[in-house]
Amino acid sequence: MNDFSFKLNGLTHVVLSIGFTCIASVALSQFNMVAKALDHYKNNEFDSAKYCIDEAAVHMETADSADTWYFRGFVYRALAKESKEQFPLSKQRAAEYFARCIKLDPSGANANQSKDVIQNIAISYYNDAVIGVKVKGEIDLAVKSFNYYMSTHLMAYPNYNFNEKMVQFYLAIGTFYLDQYKVDGKNAAAEANWNQAKAAFEKVLELDPDDFNGNYNIAILYYNKAVNIVNMAGYDITLARLSDIQDTSIVLFRRALPYMKTGLDVEPENEHILEGLAGIYFALNEPDKSKECKEKLKAITKKKEE
Numbered sequence: 001m002n003d004f005s006f007k008l009n010g011l012t013h014v015v016l017s018i019g020f021t022c023i024a025s026v027a028l029s030q031f032n033m034v035a036k037a038l039d040h041y042k043n044n045e046f047d048s049a050k051y052c053i054d055e056a057a058v059h060m061e062t063a064d065s066a067d068t069w070y071f072r073g074f075v076y077r078a079l080a081k082e083s084k085e086q087f088p089l090s091k092q093r094a095a096e097y098f099a100r101c102i103k104l105d106p107s108g109a110n111a112n113q114s115k116d117v118i119q120n121i122a123i124s125y126y127n128d129a130v131i132g133v134k135v136k137g138e139i140d141l142a143v144k145s146f147n148y149y150m151s152t153h154l155m156a157y158p159n160y161n162f163n164e165k166m167v168q169f170y171l172a173i174g175t176f177y178l179d180q181y182k183v184d185g186k187n188a189a190a191e192a193n194w195n196q197a198k199a200a201f202e203k204v205l206e207l208d209p210d211d212f213n214g215n216y217n218i219a220i221l222y223y224n225k226a227v228n229i230v231n232m233a234g235y236d237i238t239l240a241r242l243s244d245i246q247d248t249s250i251v252l253f254r255r256a257l258p259y260m261k262t263g264l265d266v267e268p269e270n271e272h273i274l275e276g277l278a279g280i281y282f283a284l285n286e287p288d289k290s291k292e293c294k295e296k297l298k299a300i301t302k303k304k305e306e
Contacts, residue, residue: 033059034068041075046082049075066105070114073097077117086141087148095121099155118156125149126165133172139196142173167207167214174200174217182224197221212266215259216273222256223276226283253283269300 037052053072056062073094080091098114105111126149132142146169150162177197181190198221204214226249257280263273274293281290 034062034065034071037071037075041071041078044078046075046078050079064104066101066108066110069097069104070101070110073101073114073117077121087144091121091124092148092152095152095155102156115156118152122149122153122156125152129169130172133169133176137176139173139176163207167204167211170200170203170207171211171213171217174198174204174214178217178221181221194221194225210262210266212263212270215262215266216270216276219256219259219263219276222252222259223280226250226252226256250284253280256280257284269296271297271300274300 033052033056037049037056040046040049040052053068053075056065056068057072062068076090076094076097080088080094083090095118098118101108101114102111125145129142129145129149132138132145136142149165153160153162174197177193177200181193181197198218201214201218201221204211205218208214229245229249229252256276260273260276260280263270264277267273274297278290278293278297281287281293
């Protein structure tokens with residue numbers, strides 16, 4: 001824990017490292033339970049500290065003290081760190097108690113640090129969300145962590161704009177499902193992963209219609225699905241079935257086209273986009289446009305070699 005100062009009844013007591021200095025000389029009876037909680041906290045007796053500070057939080061003489069809720073936040077945060085639960089209730093309670101401290105005394109000595117601690121708790125949820133997607137592949141838990149991140153952060157900064165963080169998060173989810181789709185190939189899970197990836201990237205575009213990665217990845221989803229359908233056709237396929245496959249692939253290529261074109265508007269010299277467009281225009285029997293994209297690719301390659 002970072003060092004900080006705790007003010008009790010107008011007196012400042014410096015708190016060092018993991019504990020608070022003992023406040024044995026508190027004279028006013030209404031602060032006895034707070035003082036006892038401080039002593040227990042100093043000795044890492046967090047359950048006992050919780051009992052005392054909970055009593056202080058409902059006592060008529062200390063319930064409206066910002067200091068009571070400030071310290072209560074630290075007690076519950078310590079309990080959360082000891083918990084083995086994925087989402088310990090004490091962790092969220094800690095954030096709520098720091099927010100209560102801010103509400104009771106917005107300009108007080110402990111208000112700014114309360115905001116910092118709330119933000120740190122929120123960041124821990126965000127880190128859990130990132131790990132949930134990129135390391136564990138536990139998407140439901142990652143989404144829950146991300147929602148906790150946002151709701152907690154708002155306790156300290158109610159006007160915070162989460163758009164950029166949400167775009168990054170849903171891109172990560174979409175990329176996870178896209179990678180799964182590529183691995184599954186013809187498996188039964190492939191269609192479900194394709195739909196999940198598409199939904200995540202569409203969420204990105206709801207937040208930012210011009211986001212390059214959102215547009216490009218949806219285009220790739222349609223493009224790859226069209227190519228896979230064509231490649232899955234066997235040599236002994238009937239002409240009628242071949243016609244159906246071609247019609248389906250053309251629909252998918254056409255759906256990929258506007259996303260790929262938006263990607264080109266954002267990054268006019270992106271080689272992946274130009275390659276994709278060349279392939280789409282070729283599949284849609286628009287050779288002139290396909291050739292134009294290939295020529296742009298050649299020009300970019302030549303420019304890099306100079």
